[in-house]
Amino acid sequence: MSKLYRGATLILIVLLAGVMQVNATHIRAGEIIVERISTQSLQFRITIIGYTDTGSTVEFGGGRLEFGDGTAIDIDTDKDFSLKDDLGDEIALNVFVISHTYQAPGNYTLRFQEFNRNGGILNMANSVETPFYVETNITIDPFLGLNNSPQLLIPPIDRAATGATFFHNPGAFDPDGDSLSYKIVNPKQDIDLEVIDYTFPNHERHYVGFDYQTSNEAQNGPPTYTLNEINGDMIWDAPGLAGEYNVAFIVEEWRKVGGEWIRLGYVTRDMQIIVEETDNERPDLLIPNDTCVVAGSLLEATIIGEDPDGHNLTIESFGGVYDLISSPATYSPNPPTEQTSPGQLNFNWQTNCNHVRERPYEIQFKVKDSPPALERPALAKFETWNVTVIGPAPEGLTATVRPGREIQLNWDSYFCGNAVEMQIYRRVDSFQYVPEHCETGIPENGGYELIGSVDIGNRSFLDDNNGEGLNPGANYCYRLVAVFPLPGGGESIVSEEICAMLDADAPVITNVSIENTGTDDGEVLVRWTPPFDVDPVQFPPPYRYEIARAQGFDGNAGLQVLGSTTDTTFIDTGINTRDQVFNYRIYLYDGGNTFVDSSAIASTVRLDLQSFLGGVELNWQADVPWSNNIQDFPYHYIYRDQVVNGSPQQLVLIDSVNVNERGFTYLDDGSFNNTPLSDQIEYCYFITTSGGYGNDVIPEPLINKSQIVCAQPNDTIPPCTPVNITLRDCSDFLRNRPCTDDNYENVVSWQPDGDDACQLDVRSYNIYYSPAIDGNFVLIGNVTDTVFIHDSNNEVAGLDGLGGCYQITSVDRSGNESDFSDPICVTNFDSCAYYELPNVFTPNGDGKNDTFEAFKGIPERCPRFVEKVVFTVYNRLGKKLFEYESGGENDIFINWNGNSDSGQQLSSGIYYYEADVTFDILDTDFATRKLKGWIHLVR
Known part of the structure; x- marks a missing residue:
């Protein structure tokens, strides 16, 4: 070859x-x-x-x-x-x-x-x-x-025999x-x-004289012609008429x-198969099972070839592993030589870190027999061995608690210097886990959160929870994963876990549980532990607590203090737990009424439903400082109505979910009691979560309930369309923003339809955007709130100005989408386009006001959304003295030095200008404005 x-x-x-x-x-x-x-x-x-x-x-x-x-x-x-x-x-x-x-x-x-x-x-x-x-x-x-x-x-030329399955593989690899x-x-x-008149080689016309329905090799079915889309194995089972295809x-x-x-x-490969008649039987190959190897390990294997006719045979191998720049694989004998049957090929590969990549290496082996001339053609068999090279686990991870509720992480230099970054994962409470063979990365459903990454040369990371400090009383556990560069990609085995416990020197919130679901009579149970690690000398008891509530999973929207107590339990009443998510925190005061600290923020559990034909899918989430997937209590429990005969409204326990294995999701198709769900009945659910801090002083499990929510299987009725769409005035956004600030945002808000049934049905809202009045709208976001901020960082369509139009739709729990709202455009954006020129400048070389330029330092006089400026200066008689056009190296600020186009220094006096200013605005009919004025040039 x-x-x-x-x-x-x-x-x-x-x-x-x-x-x-x-x-x-x-x-x-x-x-x-x-x-x-x-x-x-x-x-x-x-x-x-x-x-x-x-x-x-x-x-x-x-x-x-x-x-x-x-x-x-x-x-x-x-x-x-x-x-x-x-x-x-x-x-x-x-x-x-x-x-x-x-x-x-x-x-x-x-x-x-x-x-x-x-x-x-x-x-x-x-x-x-x-x-x-x-x-x-x-x-x-x-x-x-x-x-x-x-x-x-x-090579794309191969030989086959009538009645014997033909195999081919192109031996493809990507460098x-x-x-x-x-x-x-x-x-x-x-x-x-x-x-x-092209036909596939297994077409019936190529089997004249054969029984087409039994023309495969086993003679129990018609011939087939296939190409494996993953490994490239071409199989023609089996050729009919001799000839070239x-x-x-x-x-x-x-x-x-x-x-x-x-x-x-x-x-594109266009290849030829030469089919000949023979009684020769195809040889066979025995190769190892697909495997993986940790970079740095030696991989050895023996491949066996056998021929049922006892003919001599030749075994060879192909693949990108033999063409690697660094430490390529080898095999022997090489060049391939004819052997007696059974023959063998010895494979050897000393792997290294440069070989790590996400997808496996495909190593092809081919055995070809060597029959006597009268029994030819020779027949071949291909097999593919998939070998994945993975990165070794990072080692030496340590965690040290520091003042300010921070944890310092350190680890050893990583074995593979060609990796690009080290990812740091964190969870609350230890998660005992040993990677399976060939398993890389962080375990799915293990509850770990990616909190940061550093260049592979770094060996430390400070976890301060993005500057907010970590939560008191929690046992924080960490693991590392090394990531390798694209396009090959790949990652390492996850490191061993290391944990560090924070003192409970503030209240530790343990429960935020919805005890009653309603729009105006909802109730939430909030519970916490005392600050059992606080310094009683510095902060003497007795302790008093204030309970604060805000809207959403986190943040301070609508933050208010609800009350004060010396107890460690509080019931929040009279709120809309059906439609709203709330978060809570506890403020601690000592016996002298001095503020000590606050607890972490914990939200209610939000349950969402999605209907399918014959079933309802449940998904739930909460933003809490404890872990809701712990190994000692891994089950979350599912409650539903329409179960008890004679009391269909009663919600009873129907099933449980091991969230460490399946995540925070459950499909109810009636399997728990072998009773299929009816698409004529609305089913209501709530779930209870089980969690913990991994702290022996805080009892586990921490049980919290979601709201009750209902859905009907096979729901195809769309929800109501949002109404009263509004956009923030552009002047409110631009006020006091620096002239050089190009981070734009539009705030879109709306209201659900006033019908209560419609509001109950809505799960979320889709936001669509078009940069032009008559342009195509694209989906740029989905939110559960009735406000959306569209900014420059939007992954689908980042704003590069304030212009654009929006439409909103509602999405119900079954995934049905409403009609589009009427479009609303940033029409007031046109009035925010601005450009202003001064009247006086002094080009006398003193370094102050030496050039004539547009205002650019005062926010209320900044050039806004200016695309192009054509500026012309005239004397009193109307003679053109100077002309300037922005573009290329010329910016929109002009920076005229007081000289004419010919380079002559103009004398002090009054001159006149015209400026054609083109703005980047939606209404292109009014995009260009002509400014006229006078200039007092003083030398």
């Missing part, structure tokens, strides 16, 4: 279609590979690989390659070849290598077309006069990183570590033009960017 198929220098190639004169019959198979040559320019090496029929007198070459950027070349047979290799059996390998530089980033499809295919291909019409065409697609995007095309290491997928396509003769497929490359998979390109 040519080293070209195994070298790391194989290149991403894209083939472009061309039109040429028909002159021969010779091309069997081919593809294009593309490789980025330089990181400083957009220069690529393009390799065209073609397999030809040496029974033809026509040389490969003379085809046309289009680069996808409007340029093309004709292949010069004499000059452009880099390799010609006669492989025997009337097959030759031909390789062209060409360099090309693109002028700009973009998505390019390279196309190659040459006349003609070899004659006699059975599954297309008149192949001898059919052009050969392949294409490759590549994305050049500096934001996505360097990109090379996938490389296909196993950038991108993920690959595979898809069958039809062979083409030109751009978007398939070959004539062509098939095609694409190998797509994908890169994960920002949590989303982006297709970067593809390579």
